[in-house]
Amino acid sequence: MADKEITVALSGNPNSGKTTIFNNLTGLRQHVGNYPGVTVEKKTGTVDYKGYRINIVDLPGIYSITAYSLEEIVARNYIINEKPDVVIDVVDSSNLERNLYLATQLMELEVPLILAFNMADIVKKSGKKIDIGLLSELFGVFIVEMVGSRGSGSKELLETVIGVVSSKKEKKVELKYGEEVENEIERIISVLKKQKVSIFNFDARWIAVKLLEQDREIIDTIKKASGPEYSKIDETVRSSINHLTSILRDSPEVIMADARYGFIKGALLEAYKETGPVKLDRSEKIDRILTNRILGIPIFALIIWLMFQFVFTLGKYPASWLGLGFEKLSILVTNVVPQGLLRSLLVDGIIGGVGGVITFTPNIILLFFAIAVLEDSGYMARAAFVMDRVMHKIGLHGKSFIPLVIGFGCTVPAYMGSRILENKKDRLVTMHINTFMSCGARLPVYILFAGAFFPAVAGNVIFSIYFIGIIMAVIMAKILRATRFRGESDPFVMELPAYRIPTLKGILIHTWERAWMYVKKAGTIILAIAILMWILFTFPMIGNNYSKDYAGEIEETNQLYQSGEITSTEQDREIAAVEAEMAGERLAYSAAGRIGRILEPVFKPLGFDWKLVVATISGVAAKEVIVSTLSTIYSIQGTGEEADSLKAALNEHYPPLVGYNFMLFTLLYFPCMAGMVMFRKEAGTKEMLFQIGYTLLLAWTVSFLVFQIGRIFI
Amino acid sequence: MRRFGLGSGGREERRRHFVKEDFYSMAEAVPGKKYRIIKIDGGCRLNSRLCAMGFMPGEVFNVSGASMGGPLCIMVKGAKFAIGRGMAEKIQIREA
Numbered sequence: 176m177a178d179k180e181i182t183v184a185l186s187g188n189p190n191s192g193k194t195t196i197f198n199n200l201t202g203l204r205q206h207v208g209n210y211p212g213v214t215v216e217k218k219t220g221t222v223d224y225k226g227y228r229i230n231i232v233d234l235p236g237i238y239s240i241t242a243y244s245l246e247e248i249v250a251r252n253y254i255i256n257e258k259p260d261v262v263i264d265v266v267d268s269s270n271l272e273r274n275l276y277l278a279t280q281l282m283e284l285e286v287p288l289i290l291a292f293n294m295a296d297i298v299k300k301s302g303k304k305i306d307i308g309l310l311s312e313l314f315g316v317f318i319v320e321m322v323g324s325r326g327s328g329s330k331e332l333l334e335t336v337i338g339v340v341s342s343k344k345e346k347k348v349e350l351k352y353g354e355e356v357e358n359e360i361e362r363i364i365s366v367l368k369k370q371k372v373s374i375f376n377f378d379a380r381w382i383a384v385k386l387l388e389q390d391r392e393i394i395d396t397i398k399k400a401s402g403p404e405y406s407k408i409d410e411t412v413r414s415s416i417n418h419l420t421s422i423l424r425d426s427p428e429v430i431m432a433d434a435r436y437g438f439i440k441g442a443l444l445e446a447y448k449e450t451g452p453v454k455l456d457r458s459e460k461i462d463r464i465l466t467n468r469i470l471g472i473p474i475f476a477l478i479i480w481l482m483f484q485f486v487f488t489l490g491k492y493p494a495s496w497l498g499l500g501f502e503k504l505s506i507l508v509t510n511v512v513p514q515g516l517l518r519s520l521l522v523d524g525i526i527g528g529v530g531g532v533i534t535f536t537p538n539i540i541l542l543f544f545a546i547a548v549l550e551d552s553g554y555m556a557r558a559a560f561v562m563d564r565v566m567h568k569i570g571l572h573g574k575s576f577i578p579l580v581i582g583f584g585c586t587v588p589a590y591m592g593s594r595i596l597e598n599k600k601d602r603l604v605t606m607h608i609n610t611f612m613s614c615g616a617r618l619p620v621y622i623l624f625a626g627a628f629f630p631a632v633a634g635n636v637i638f639s640i641y642f643i644g645i646i647m648a649v650i651m652a653k654i655l656r657a658t659r660f661r662g663e664s665d666p667f668v669m670e671l672p673a674y675r676i677p678t679l680k681g682i683l684i685h686t687w688e689r690a691w692m693y694v695k696k697a698g699t700i701i702l703a704i705a706i707l708m709w710i711l712f713t714f715p716m717i718g719n720n721y722s723k724d725y726a727g728e729i730e731e732t733n734q735l736y737q738s739g740e741i742t743s744t745e746q747d748r749e750i751a752a753v754e755a756e757m758a759g760e761r762l763a764y765s766a767a768g769r770i771g772r773i774l775e776p777v778f779k780p781l782g783f784d785w786k787l788v789v790a791t792i793s794g795v796a797a798k799e800v801i802v803s804t805l806s807t808i809y810s811i812q813g814t815g816e817e818a819d820s821l822k823a824a825l826n827e828h829y830p831p832l833v834g835y836n837f838m839l840f841t842l843l844y845f846p847c848m849a850g851m852v853m854f855r856k857e858a859g860t861k862e863m864l865f866q867i868g869y870t871l872l873l874a875w876t877v878s879f880l881v882f883q884i885g886r887i888f889i
Numbered sequence: 890m891r892r893f894g895l896g897s898g899g900r901e902e903r904r905r906h907f908v909k910e911d912f913y914s915m916a917e918a919v920p921g922k923k924y925r926i927i928k929i930d931g932g933c934r935l936n937s938r939l940c941a942m943g944f945m946p947g948e949v950f951n952v953s954g955a956s957m958g959g960p961l962c963i964m965v966k967g968a969k970f971a972i973g974r975g976m977a978e979k980i981q982i983r984e985a
Contacts (some may be wrong), residue, residue, distance in 0.1 A: 239941030241935055270967045273943050389933035425946065428933050430938030433947075458969075459953065466954050466962065513950055560971040564959030567973075667973030668942060 181340050182230045184254055186281065187265030188274050189236035190553075190672035192293040195323035196265055197233045198331070199682050207688050215249045216594075224333045227340075232259065240280045241428075242392040245599065251392075255377065260338050261287045265732045268305065268320070270291040272439055272445065278349055279435040283381055287339050288316045291332055295320040300432055303447070310446035315348030324678055352384075352434045355422060359459055360384060361413035366411045370404040387419070388428040398532065434614040458553075458673040465554070466671075471561040475489040478554070479580050486541045487584045487615070493537035496576055501530035518708060528705025531797050532697045532849045535585055536690060542581060542588045544682060551677030555595060556669055562666060569649050570656035572601040572667075579648070581606065582612030585743070589614075589848065591689060600660040603858055604652055607866055610649040610846050613641050616798040620841050623802050627822035628834035640838050647650045647843065659865075704848045708796045710766070717764040721757065728753050758807050781840065781878040782833035791840065797847040832885045836878045843874035915977035919962065920952045925985040926965075930956045935979070940969060 187193035198205075199219025216782040218233040234253060235246035242248050255263060264281055281339040290311075298305060304540060311318045317335050321328025333779040363383040377396075385393040387407075398405045419427050465474055495816050505522045550557045559573030566573050574595050582589035589609050596602040613621070621640055625633040729750055736746040762768050771789035778788050786808045793804035802821075809824040825834065845851060845867050916926050926948045943966035944950075951971050953969065954962035960971045 207926055239937065239943065241934070241937040243938040243941075273966045276941055276943075293979040388937060390937075391934065425928075426933065426936060428937045429929065429940060429946060432937070432945060436945060461901065462962070462969075468955075556971065560960055560962070563971070563973070567959070667971065668939070668976055669946075669971045670942070671962065671971055673969075 179226060180228045180230065181336065182232065182257070182259040183260040183336055184232045184234050184250075184257075184262045185265065185529075185662060186234045186250055186254075186262060186277065187236060187291075188238055188267065188277055189269045189670060191236070191670070192323040193236055193265040194233065195678060195681055196291060196293060196321065196329070196332075197231065198681055199323060199326045199329045201231055203684070203687075205688070207692070208595070209754075222333070225337060226830060227337055229333065229336065232257075237277065239277055240284070241388065242390050244597065246597070248392055251284075254281075254284055258284070260340050261289060263289045263291050263332070263336070265291045265323075267294050268295050269297040269301075271305070271443060275443075276315070276432075276435060278600070279438060282314070282316065282348065283384065285347075285381070289332070289335055289339060290314070290316055290318045291328070292318055292320045293323050295328070296322045300353070306446040310442060313442040313446065324352060350435065352431055355419060356387070356430060356434070357425070357546045359387065359427075362415060363387070363408075363411055366408055370401055370408060384431065387415060391417070397689065400430045404566075405830045416422060423480055427863060430826060443480060458509055461674050462671070462743055465557050466560055471557075475558055475726075478549075478558070479577070480640070482542075482545045482549070483580060483584065485545055486538055486581070486588075490538040490541045494534050496535045497537065498530075501526055501534070504530070516713075517744070520706070523860065524706050524709030524713075525702065528796060529697055529702050530707060530798075531693065531846075532591050532701050532705075535587060535849070538585055539588045539591070539693050540686055540690045542584075542592065543686045547594060547682040547685040549675055550595070551675065551681055553672045553674045556671045559669060559673065567667075569652045571652055572596055572598065573592075573599060575605040578609060579612055582609040582614060584615055586610060586612070586614045586850045587693070587853050590850065590857050591693070593857065603862060604660050606854060606862075607655055608648040608651050609869055609871070610807075610850070610866070611644040611651065612799070613644050613842055614846060616847065617841055619799045620794075620801050621838055623805075623822065624834045624838050626831075627825040628831040636835070636838075640842055643770070644838065644842050647873070647877075691708075692856075693853075696856065697849070700852050701849055704852070708848075711770070712762065712765050712767045712793070714766055715764065717761050720764065721760055723756075725753050725757050732824055755807070759809065762789065762804075762807050777875075780883065782829070782882045783840075783874065784828075787833075787837055791844070794841060794844075795848055797849070798841060801820060801841065830889070832882060832889055836885075837881050839881060840874045840878045843870060843877060845870040894975050912981045912983055915961070915963070915972070915980040915982050916974045918952045918963075918977075918982060920954060923949055923951050923985040924982040925949050927981040930979045930981065931976075935976075939980070944967065944970075944980065950982075 185193060185197055197218065197220065200222050202222075206224065207216060207218050215235055220231050220233070222229050232253065234250040237247045237250050240247055240251040240254075244249075253259075260279055261355045262284075264278050268274075274815075275290075278290055280290070292305070292307070305320075307318050307320060317339060319328060319332045319335050321332060329546075352360070360380060360383045363386055364379045367379055368384060382397065398406060401408060416427055419430060423430050425433075432732060450631065464470060467474075476753040507525050508521050508526065509518060512521060517866040546555075549558070555574065558577065562576045563573035566575050570675070576588045577595060578592040581592050588762070589612070590606055592608050593602050593609070596605060618637075621637045622633070625636040629636045653671065665707060697827055721765065732741070732746055732749040732753070735741045736743065741749070743809065767789055768785070770792060771785040774788050775783075775785040778784075778791075783791075785807070787810060790804045805825070806821050809821060809828075829837075851863055854866055912927055912928075913924075913925075922981050926944060926946050928946055929939055929944065931939065945966075948965055950963050950965040952961055958974070959972045961977055963970050963972055
């Protein structure tokens with residue numbers, strides 16, 4: 176039925192309600208991906224309407240199509256290169272003058288444009304009226320009124336889209352910049368034509384305008400296209416800019432912006448008597464409290480605390496149910512599948528590995544639910560405002576605080592949460608230091624080691640590790656900012672949108688997307704890594720090369736029980752002890768055990784032996800696995816007093832300094848495989864490798880210094 | 890000479906006059922007063938950005954809040970923005 180395909184690009188200012196309209200149009204038929212080569216999110220969706228299949232692309236929210244931010248470049252390039260059949264610009268009708276600025280720029284791109292006047296109810300409620308017909312005439316575009324929060328207007332919008340596509344009727348109004356500027360535009364156009372610069376996809380007038388505005392992207396494109404001829408173009412543009420600056424006393428980009436606003440004001444004067452925006456009293460009142468000089472930070476701290484509780488305390492229950500479910504599944508598989516490699520692969524490798532990762536899903540769902548509420552309500556921008564000064568001191572953005580706090584719970588959602596930072600450098604630095612926020616999975620390791628070596632002051636020791644983590648984060652943020660991520664960080668201007676009550680639909684869609692992405696990762700790449708880890712810890716198999724006759728020992732125990740010399744519990748304990756010892760030997764024989772021995776010399780200066788190295792390697796799967804690996808290595812049978820006997824074994828084998836050092840190393844090296852998979856997804860392979868490399872180097876260096884210096888004193 | 894306004898006194902007075910009446914940077918703006926933007930001293934990129942956000946020369950704005958030493962809250966063209974001190978220093982303003 177849907178035989179004709181149309182592509183529609185949805186653009187609009189941030190906070191214009193664009194996403195709500197996108198959700199209304201497409202429902203759950205959405206797909207989230209990235210634009211090729213960049214981390215800007217690309218959302219697409221489809222809707223079938225009257226025999227058309229309409230593909231809708233949700234472009235990033237932008238204020239203009241200058242080349243200021245990655246989002247703007249992405250949106251602009253999409254429109255220029257992909258040539259969508261229609262571009263819809265979502266406009267907040269309660270603030271027309273500001274929102275129409277983007278519309279004037281889209282008009283210049285000469286694409287079939289429809290303006291969606293969102294939040295039309297707010298305008299009506301304030302008793303004002305927009306003469307849509309007249310405004311549409313003046314702008315030369317179609318205008319549809321809608322109320323995104325109530326879902327009204329979607330049908331009319333789709334109807335207009337089809338109308339524009341099928342009639343091919345193009346209204347066109349050219350925006351004029353005044354005589355002086357127009358003369359210079361003409362001059363540049365004629366030079367461009369003379370140089371025969373053929374720039375595929377671009378319109379000469381538009382290029383001339385962008386050259387006058389000194390748009391970096393366009394300058395680079397022209398430079399490439401014109402080769403040696405560029406100097407003539409450049410000369411003309413420079414002389415035009417100088418000429419305009421001297422007669423109009425302002426730089427061309429400001430003059431042209433002024434002309435665009437002038438055009439908008441003129442149109443609004445005719446079609447909308449009140450050009451001023453609708454007042455936002457309620458938002459003002461809320462802001463007086465939430466961004467108050469004195470109350471702002473305590474309120475922020477409270478909200479973050481509540482969010483943390485929501486995500487991790489509430490999330491603990493469903494997470495433990497999931498954990499229980501996987502446990503039951505393991506038991507089921509153990510009972511069904513005969514003992515052997517297949518069972519081991521299923522139970523230890525796949526269910527253990529993937530299950531451990533899937534168990535975090537409830538936390539991730541709750542986290543993104545909380546983030547969506549904070550974002551859609553308008554508080555997130557205030558949080559950044561309140562925290563900016565503190566975070567600025569270490570070279571981060573106010574919003575960085577949120578993923579960093581999340582990192583104390585789990586680093587995986589923290590990486591995903593870093594998306595709230597629009598600036599790439601801010602985002603990458605925040606991600607690169609997030610591992611130093613001790614996640615929940617590291618706590619069992621700290622508890623074990625602090626309990627083993629410093630039982631009297633375990634709490635303080637653990638606290639010191641957390642504290643060192645924060646200090647390292649501050650130091651590394653400064654270092655990264657001064658080296659790899661140097662250069663102008665984006666100057667801080669950010670809109671504080673009016674407070675709104677978020678719509679449940681929007682929040683649920685947002686949460687669903689993230690959770691699904693995580694589960695998909697767990698089912699694919701994390702599954703592969705889990706199997707790889709299992710192989711490392713299983714092969715080569717020891718076969719009959721045990722150092723002792725374990726089978727004989729077990730047989731002996733069985734006989735003792737049968738002759739009544741020991742009870743059945745004693746028998747069980749004996750057998751468990753023997754089996755634990757066997758497991759230890761199997762591990763030592765495996766590839767992981769061998770790698771541990773090979774790497775031992777590298778870790779010797781830190782005071783680690785091969786056993787601790789193997790534990791560290793197993794920590795790549797998930798940090799809490801370190802504890803179970805050490806139990807295996809030290810042949811501790813899993814019978815309840817596990818923790819205490821493991822503590823005793825550790826205390827016997829290592830001095831306290833090495834114990835502390837191991838905690839430091841566990842703190843500093845990169846988080847688990849799920850974390851790295853997410854890192855790669857969010858920041859690319861190169862950054863992930865950098866994260867792995869630099870945290871390993873840092874962990875080694877710090878542990879080296881602590882051990883070598885500590886040895887002198889102890 | 891002084892009578893013709895050519896002496897140093899006259900120049901001094903003119904300069905004082907100039908300082909008193911004219912420009913501050915946005916970073917010095919205080920809540921409760923209205924100001925007008927005179928000029929933005931950014932590069933082309935920053936200028937374009939600020940213009941798109943409504944920070945246009947000639948525009949009247951007021952400060953609706955400020956965190957100590959941190960960004961300012963500016964109400965301009967019907968929307969509210971947080972703007973860092975560093976950036977605010979690049980915007981020349983005058984009381985309106």
